[in-house]
Amino acid sequence: MSQEHPNQFALLKQRRFAPFFWTQFLGAANDNVFKFAFTLMITYQLQLDWLPSKMAGLVIGALFILPYVLFSATSGQLADKHDKARLMQLVKSLEIAIMVIAAWGFYAANVPALLGCVFLMGLHSTLFGPVKYAYMPQQLNERELTGGNGMVEMGTFVAILLGQLLGGILVDTPVVGPQHVAWACLALAIAGRATAQGIPASPSTDPNLVINWNPFTETWRNLKLAHEGLAVFRSLLGISWMWFFGAVFLSNFPAFAKEVLHGSPQVASLLLAVFSIGIGIGSLMCEMLSKRHVEIGLVPLGAIGMSVFAIDLYFAATGLPASEPYSISAFLSVTAHWRVLADLTLLALFAGLYSVPMYALIQLRAQPSHRARIIAANNILNAVFMIASSVIAGAMLGAGLTIPQIFLAVGIANAVVAFYIFLIVPEYLLRFAAFVLTRIIYRFKVINDERIPTAGPAVLVCNHVSFVDAVLLMAASPRPIRFLMDHQIFKIPVLGWMFKLAKAIPIAPQKADPATYEAAFAAARAVLEDGEMVCIFPEGGLTRDGELQPFKGGVMKLIEGLPEVPVIPMALGNLWGSFFSRVEGGKAMVKPMRRGVWSPVSLTVDAPMKSAAVSPDALWAAVSRLLATTR
Structure with a gap:
C-alpha cells in the first residue's frame, strides 16, 4: 500500500x-x-x-x-x-x-x-x-x-x-x-x-x-x-x-x-x-x-x-x-x-x-x-x-x-x-482533464504511487483497458509521461487532439508500417536518454474481453542498450465495463455514464525491475499478479 x-x-x-x-x-x-x-x-x-x-x-x-x-x-x-x-x-x-x-x-x-x-x-x-x-x-x-x-x-x-x-x-x-x-x-x-x-x-x-x-x-x-x-x-x-x-x-x-x-x-x-x-x-x-x-x-x-x-x-x-x-x-x-x-x-x-x-x-x-x-x-x-x-x-x-x-x-x-x-503549455490542460476524470467520472485510487520515480528515466508498463488509460496514468504521475500509442487513436475526436498535445509517440505494427514502427522506438529511446519517462502498453491494443492479453516484445526493443533504466509494471483495475472500454460487441464510448459517476478505479504500481530481469513473460506475470489484488 x-x-x-x-x-x-x-x-x-x-x-x-x-x-x-x-x-x-x-x-x-x-x-x-x-x-x-x-x-x-x-x-x-x-x-x-x-x-x-x-x-x-x-x-x-x-x-x-x-x-x-x-x-x-x-x-x-x-x-x-x-x-x-x-x-x-x-x-x-x-x-x-x-x-x-x-x-x-x-x-x-x-x-x-x-x-x-x-x-x-x-x-x-x-x-x-x-x-x-x-x-x-x-x-x-x-x-x-x-x-x-x-x-x-x-x-x-x-x-x-x-x-x-x-x-x-x-x-x-x-x-x-x-x-x-x-x-x-x-x-x-x-x-x-x-x-x-x-x-x-x-x-x-x-x-x-x-x-x-x-x-x-x-x-x-x-x-x-x-x-x-x-x-x-x-x-x-x-x-x-x-x-x-x-x-x-x-x-x-x-x-x-x-x-x-x-x-x-x-x-x-x-x-x-x-x-x-x-x-x-x-x-x-x-x-x-x-x-x-x-x-x-x-x-x-x-x-x-x-x-x-x-x-x-x-x-x-x-x-x-x-x-x-x-x-x-x-x-x-x-x-x-x-x-x-x-x-x-x-x-x-x-x-x-x-x-x-x-x-x-x-x-x-x-x-x-x-x-x-x-x-x-x-x-x-x-x-x-x-x-x-x-x-x-x-x-x-x-x-x-x-x-x-x-x-x-x-x-x-x-x-x-x-x-x-x-x-x-498544454500540460496544464492535460492535467486538468486528468483531474476532472479522476475526481468526477471515476473515484481513482493509486496504490504504491511512491514507486513512480520523481526524477530520472523509467519505462512504465501497463495493461490496456480503455481509451483513457493514458489520462489516468498522467493523473497518477508527479511528472510528464511520454506514451507509445497506436497511431489509429490519434484519429479519435478530442482524445486524438489531447494525445497530440501530450506529445504521445505514434506507433504502428511493424508489418503494416515498418518506418513508423522504427521511428517510434527511436523517439522513445531519445526520451529515456533525456532522463524522462516512457509508457508502453505491451498488449498492443485494447482488451476486448477484460482479460490481460499476451505481451509483445516491444518493451525489449525499447530498453535495448539502456541497462540502467528501470522498468515498472503497473495495473489498471476495475476499468473494464466503463464508458471508455470496449464492451457490447467490441464498441467503446456507448451509453454515457453507464456506471454512473465516481465509479471506483485503481492503479497499482509494482516495484521497479532491473533491465536484466525483464522479459515479456515476466512483465505479464507481474501485471497479472497486480490485477489479482484488485479483484
Missing part, C-alpha cells in the same frame, strides 16, 4: 518546516505593521507639503517594490551559493537593524528616515524570497511540496491581514501610537530572528558560483536561465500574471469601498480580510485536491474561477444606490453586499488554487544548482507585472472607466491570458 503521509498541518510540528514557517510569517506580519502604520501616519497625522496624503500609499508601495527589481538577481545568486538557513538568519538580523532605525523614525516623526526603512525592508524581503522558495524543495519531498507551499501562501496572507490590522490599531492610539508601532516592529523582528535560529542547515547547491554583482547583467542572465526550461519559464509568467491580477484588486480596495460600496474605512479592511481568507482557504485546499502531489491540473480550474468571479463582481457592484458611509454592521445588513463579499472570497480562493501548484512546479522542475536564481527571476517578473498593473489601472481610471469596469476588464483579460498560456 502507499505510504501514508501526514497532512500539511503536521509539518508545523517538524523542525525542517516549523521554524521556517514562523520566520516567514513574522517577517510578512512585520512588513505590513510597518508599512500600513506609516501610511496611516502620513495620511491622518502628519501634514507634509512635499508628500501629499493621497500619494503616500503609492510612494511607499513603489519604494518597497523597487529592491525587487534592482537586487533580486543578486539575492538569487547568494541563495544558490550559501547555506540557506544561515542566509535567512543573517537576513533576519538585518531586519532588527532596520527596525532600530525605524523605531527612531517613529519616535522622531522623521519621514525621510522611515521612507529609507521602507526601501530597506523591501531589500530584506528581496533577499528572503529566493531563499524561502529554494529552501522548501531541499527539505520537503514531492508529496509534501504542494502542502508546504499552501501553508506558506496561507501564512503570508494571514500575516498581511493581521499585520495591517495591528498596524492600524497601534498607530491610531492617541499621542503614543507611533511609539507603540516602533516597539511592535522591533519585537516582531527579534521574534523572527529567534525562530530563524531553529531552521536546520540547507547546504549550498552551487558553492563554486562566482557572484556577479552587476544587477542589470545578472537580471538578464537570470531571465535567460529561466527561459531554458520553457515549462518553468511560462509558469513564471503565469505567476506574474496572477500578481498583476491580484494587485488590481488590492490596490483599488480603498477607493472601491468608498466610492462604489459607499463604505467606511472599516469596510475597506473587511474587503482585505475576506480576500486574505479566500487566498488562505484556496492555498490550503490545494493539498487535499491534489492528493499530496504537485497537481498543475488545478491551475486551469483556478483561472476559470478567477475570471468567473471577477466578471460577476462587476455585475454585483454595478448600480448600488448612493448612501451615507456604511459602518461594517450597516454594510453587512444590505443583502446585495453579500454577493460582493462572496465574489471577492471565491475570486481569491481560486487565485490560491491557481498560484500554489505553479510555485510547486517551479520548485520541482528547476535545476537545484540554480533554483534560487529561477525564483529571483520570478520575483523580478512579479515586480514588473505589479508595476505595470498600477500604471494600466491608473490609465484606465484616467480614461474614465469605473472601478467595477476595471474589474470586468481584468476578468476578461485573465480568461484570454489563461487560454493562451494553456495552449502553449
Whole structure:
C-alpha cells in the first residue's frame, strides 16, 4: 500500500518546516505593521507639503517594490551559493537593524528616515524570497511540496491581514501610537530572528558560483536561465500574471469601498480580510485536491474561477444606490453586499488554487544548482507585472472607466491570458482533464504511487483497458509521461487532439508500417536518454474481453542498450465495463455514464525491475499478479 503521509498541518510540528514557517510569517506580519502604520501616519497625522496624503500609499508601495527589481538577481545568486538557513538568519538580523532605525523614525516623526526603512525592508524581503522558495524543495519531498507551499501562501496572507490590522490599531492610539508601532516592529523582528535560529542547515547547491554583482547583467542572465526550461519559464509568467491580477484588486480596495460600496474605512479592511481568507482557504485546499502531489491540473480550474468571479463582481457592484458611509454592521445588513463579499472570497480562493501548484512546479522542475536564481527571476517578473498593473489601472481610471469596469476588464483579460498560456503549455490542460476524470467520472485510487520515480528515466508498463488509460496514468504521475500509442487513436475526436498535445509517440505494427514502427522506438529511446519517462502498453491494443492479453516484445526493443533504466509494471483495475472500454460487441464510448459517476478505479504500481530481469513473460506475470489484488 502507499505510504501514508501526514497532512500539511503536521509539518508545523517538524523542525525542517516549523521554524521556517514562523520566520516567514513574522517577517510578512512585520512588513505590513510597518508599512500600513506609516501610511496611516502620513495620511491622518502628519501634514507634509512635499508628500501629499493621497500619494503616500503609492510612494511607499513603489519604494518597497523597487529592491525587487534592482537586487533580486543578486539575492538569487547568494541563495544558490550559501547555506540557506544561515542566509535567512543573517537576513533576519538585518531586519532588527532596520527596525532600530525605524523605531527612531517613529519616535522622531522623521519621514525621510522611515521612507529609507521602507526601501530597506523591501531589500530584506528581496533577499528572503529566493531563499524561502529554494529552501522548501531541499527539505520537503514531492508529496509534501504542494502542502508546504499552501501553508506558506496561507501564512503570508494571514500575516498581511493581521499585520495591517495591528498596524492600524497601534498607530491610531492617541499621542503614543507611533511609539507603540516602533516597539511592535522591533519585537516582531527579534521574534523572527529567534525562530530563524531553529531552521536546520540547507547546504549550498552551487558553492563554486562566482557572484556577479552587476544587477542589470545578472537580471538578464537570470531571465535567460529561466527561459531554458520553457515549462518553468511560462509558469513564471503565469505567476506574474496572477500578481498583476491580484494587485488590481488590492490596490483599488480603498477607493472601491468608498466610492462604489459607499463604505467606511472599516469596510475597506473587511474587503482585505475576506480576500486574505479566500487566498488562505484556496492555498490550503490545494493539498487535499491534489492528493499530496504537485497537481498543475488545478491551475486551469483556478483561472476559470478567477475570471468567473471577477466578471460577476462587476455585475454585483454595478448600480448600488448612493448612501451615507456604511459602518461594517450597516454594510453587512444590505443583502446585495453579500454577493460582493462572496465574489471577492471565491475570486481569491481560486487565485490560491491557481498560484500554489505553479510555485510547486517551479520548485520541482528547476535545476537545484540554480533554483534560487529561477525564483529571483520570478520575483523580478512579479515586480514588473505589479508595476505595470498600477500604471494600466491608473490609465484606465484616467480614461474614465469605473472601478467595477476595471474589474470586468481584468476578468476578461485573465480568461484570454489563461487560454493562451494553456495552449502553449498544454500540460496544464492535460492535467486538468486528468483531474476532472479522476475526481468526477471515476473515484481513482493509486496504490504504491511512491514507486513512480520523481526524477530520472523509467519505462512504465501497463495493461490496456480503455481509451483513457493514458489520462489516468498522467493523473497518477508527479511528472510528464511520454506514451507509445497506436497511431489509429490519434484519429479519435478530442482524445486524438489531447494525445497530440501530450506529445504521445505514434506507433504502428511493424508489418503494416515498418518506418513508423522504427521511428517510434527511436523517439522513445531519445526520451529515456533525456532522463524522462516512457509508457508502453505491451498488449498492443485494447482488451476486448477484460482479460490481460499476451505481451509483445516491444518493451525489449525499447530498453535495448539502456541497462540502467528501470522498468515498472503497473495495473489498471476495475476499468473494464466503463464508458471508455470496449464492451457490447467490441464498441467503446456507448451509453454515457453507464456506471454512473465516481465509479471506483485503481492503479497499482509494482516495484521497479532491473533491465536484466525483464522479459515479456515476466512483465505479464507481474501485471497479472497486480490485477489479482484488485479483484
